[in-house]
Amino acid sequence: MNNLEQTLSIIKPDAVERNLENEIKEMFKIKGFSILKEKKIQIEKSEAEKFYKVHETKPFYNDLCDYLSSGPIVVMVLEKSNAILGNRELMGATNPKDAAEGTIRKKYGISIDKNSVHGSDSVENAKIEIDFFFKD
Numbered sequence: 001m002n003n004l005e006q007t008l009s010i011i012k013p014d015a016v017e018r019n020l021e022n023e024i025k026e027m028f029k030i031k032g033f034s035i036l037k038e039k040k041i042q043i044e045k046s047e048a049e050k051f052y053k054v055h056e057t058k059p060f061y062n063d064l065c066d067y068l069s070s071g072p073i074v075v076m077v078l079e080k081s082n083a084i085l086g087n088r089e090l091m092g093a094t095n096p097k098d099a100a101e102g103t104i105r106k107k108y109g110i111s112i113d114k115n116s117v118h119g120s121d122s123v124e125n126a127k128i129e130i131d132f133f134f135k136d
């Protein structure tokens with residue numbers, strides 16, 4: 001069945017800084033994702049705190065929000081059949097050390113915090129995250 005979905009992807013500061021934007025977009029395109037919307041922005045820490053609110057009780061929350069707001073990021077809406085799970089698979093495990101061969105985090109991730117990409121983890125969160133960055 002063709003379950004067309006949209007998901008939010010972020011190329012994080014560590015990857016933008018290393019000029020990996022085009023290589024990572026190419027990996028999405030090869031897997032059949034369409035990039036419907038994209039913009040390169042730098043966000044305030046307060047916005048990162050809102051975006052990552054689900055993690056506010058975690059020990060890494062403060063560093064995570066400092067990090068996401070530390071430099072330019074590329075936010076994108078990706079579309080394909082089963083895009084949410086497909087993107088999670090293509091990204092690989094949160095810790096690049098555990099990420100499978102052929103995944104973005106295996107190829108480009110530096111560490112668990114500098115892991116190059118973000119992707120929505122559910123239909124509900126994809127909607128919330130797309131609205132967060134692209135609400136007109």
Ligand code: UDP
Nearest residue numbers: 060064093094112113114115117118119121
């Ligand atoms: N993170 C971290 N330390 C940890 C776990 C997560 O710095 O021990 C960061 C990492 O950048 C991760 C983000 O917090 O991508 C969000 O964590 P989540 O568990 O949602 O991982 P993801 O969905 O990005 O794979």
Ligand code: MG
Nearest residue numbers: 118119120121
């Ligand atoms: Mg997550």
